[in-house]
Amino acid sequence: MNDELEKSLRFALRPVDPGEKFTQSVLARVAEEQPAAAARQRDHGRSYFGLPARPTFRWASATLGIVLTAGLFAAHQWRIHRTQQGLEARRQLFQALQVTGENLDIAYRMVNNQEPAGNFSRTR
Amino acid sequence: MSETNADASEEVLSRALAGEVAAFGLLVRQHQRAVFSLALRMLSDRSQAEDLAQEVFLQLHKSLASISSTAHLGFWLRKVTANRAIDRLRREPKIEAVPLEEADAMASETLDPDPLLSRQLRALVGQLAPAPRAVLLLRYQEDMDPTQIARALSLSINTVKSHLKRSLAQLRKQMEQSAGFST
Numbered sequence: 001m002n003d004e005l006e007k008s009l010r011f012a013l014r015p016v017d018p019g020e021k022f023t024q025s026v027l028a029r030v031a032e033e034q035p036a037a038a039a040r041q042r043d044h045g046r047s048y049f050g051l052p053a054r055p056t057f058r059w060a061s062a063t064l065g066i067v068l069t070a071g072l073f074a075a076h077q078w079r080i081h082r083t084q085q086g087l088e089a090r091r092q093l094f095q096a097l098q099v100t101g102e103n104l105d106i107a108y109r110m111v112n113n114q115e116p117a118g119n120f121s122r123t124r
Numbered sequence: 125m126s127e128t129n130a131d132a133s134e135e136v137l138s139r140a141l142a143g144e145v146a147a148f149g150l151l152v153r154q155h156q157r158a159v160f161s162l163a164l165r166m167l168s169d170r171s172q173a174e175d176l177a178q179e180v181f182l183q184l185h186k187s188l189a190s191i192s193s194t195a196h197l198g199f200w201l202r203k204v205t206a207n208r209a210i211d212r213l214r215r216e217p218k219i220e221a222v223p224l225e226e227a228d229a230m231a232s233e234t235l236d237p238d239p240l241l242s243r244q245l246r247a248l249v250g251q252l253a254p255a256p257r258a259v260l261l262l263r264y265q266e267d268m269d270p271t272q273i274a275r276a277l278s279l280s281i282n283t284v285k286s287h288l289k290r291s292l293a294q295l296r297k298q299m300e301q302s303a304g305f306s307t
Contacts, residue, residue, distance in 0.1 A: 005296050006264065012242035013249070013265040015161035018174060022160065025174075026152050026181045027145065033182060 133194040141188055148188075152181050155198065158266060159205050165261050166209035168250040176212065180205050202266055203276035206258040210277075213254040244302065248295050255279070259287040 133154065139147030159180050164173035183204060184191075191197050236242050249260060258277060262268045270288070274281045 005292060005299070008238070008241055009245055009249075009260075009264040009295070011236070011238075012245035013161075013165060013261065015157045015265060016164065017157045018160040018177065022156055022174065022177070023149055023152050026156075026178050027149050029178055029182055030145070030148065030185050033185070 130194065137191065137194055137197060141191070148185060151184075151197070155201050156181075158198070159201050161265060162202060162205045162261055163209055165246070165249060165265060166206065166254070166257060167212065172212070176208055177205070180208060199272065199276065202262060202268065206262060206276060210254045210258055241299075244299065245295065248298050252291055252294070256287040256291045259284055260291045263288060 136147050136150045136154070140151050156177065160173060160177040163176040163180070164170060167173050167176065180201060184197075184201065187200075191200060249257060252260060255277065259273055259279075262273045262276060263270070268276070270281055270284045273279070274284045277284070279287075
């Protein structure tokens with residue numbers, strides 16, 4: 001039963017020729033494509049910084065570019081961080097100096113106000 | 125293919141590989157029937173089929189250096205055509221089947237003993253899902269064996285056999301229902 005169907009299928013599905021015009025259309029499209037392909041090939045072979053622009057080199061230069069950019073960004077961030085740390089340290093130092101100065105001032109005043117009687121060096 | 129013909133085909137391929145445009149034209153001429161027919165029966169639309177077949181030959185022109193023999197060329201063309209057609213059908217499932225009158229006009233020059241039956245079969249094949257349709261066409265139109273079909277469509281051999289079995293059963297059932305197809 002399948003043999004009959006298979007035979008009919010083979011007959012029904014026999015190939016058809018698209019005609020001579022088809023060949024000409026294909027060749028015309030190939031001819032159209034060739035200058036574009038040649039231009040692509042020229043671009044493909046163009047060198048950057050003296051290196052041939054083969055896919056490997058292209059990937060390598062792209063990776064190098066990304067790594068350099070990331071490195072510069074990290075360095076910039078690190079610099080900002082260090083500047084902020086320095087500013088904070090300076091602020092803390094000023095604060096400490098201020099507190100110390102105030103304390104010294106208080107202590108000095110306390111010492112002056114007490115003026116013990118036995119402090120002969122201070123009496124005139 | 126006789127030995128002389130095979131040698132001549134290999135020579136044409138070598139000349140095309142060397143960049144001779146006329147030789148590439150001969151390659152197109154030799155294979156356009158298979159490529160166009162496969163595209164036509166897959167897409168059921170003549171202009172879409174011509175466009176797809178042209179794209180396949182353009183791709184061949186770009187990939188010619190990877191073709192090692194005429195047998196490889198034949199396999200490569202069928203594989204690329206079937207896969208491109210499946211992709212196109214999945215992308216644009218709305219591609220309409222051609223009217224029967226146009227299908228008649230497309231019938232080959234050989235005399236058909238049962239044009240009605242052939243027409244019905246082509247219409248039913250056109251209703252199959254893309255992958256089973258490609259399997260059926262590569263088997264019965266291009267005479268490829270299941271192993272080659274499996275390689276061409278990146279399917280397992282069991283899937284190919286299952287598609288063939290189910291598609292034949294479906295076709296037989298529909299033929300019996302519609303026209304009393306009998307053995």
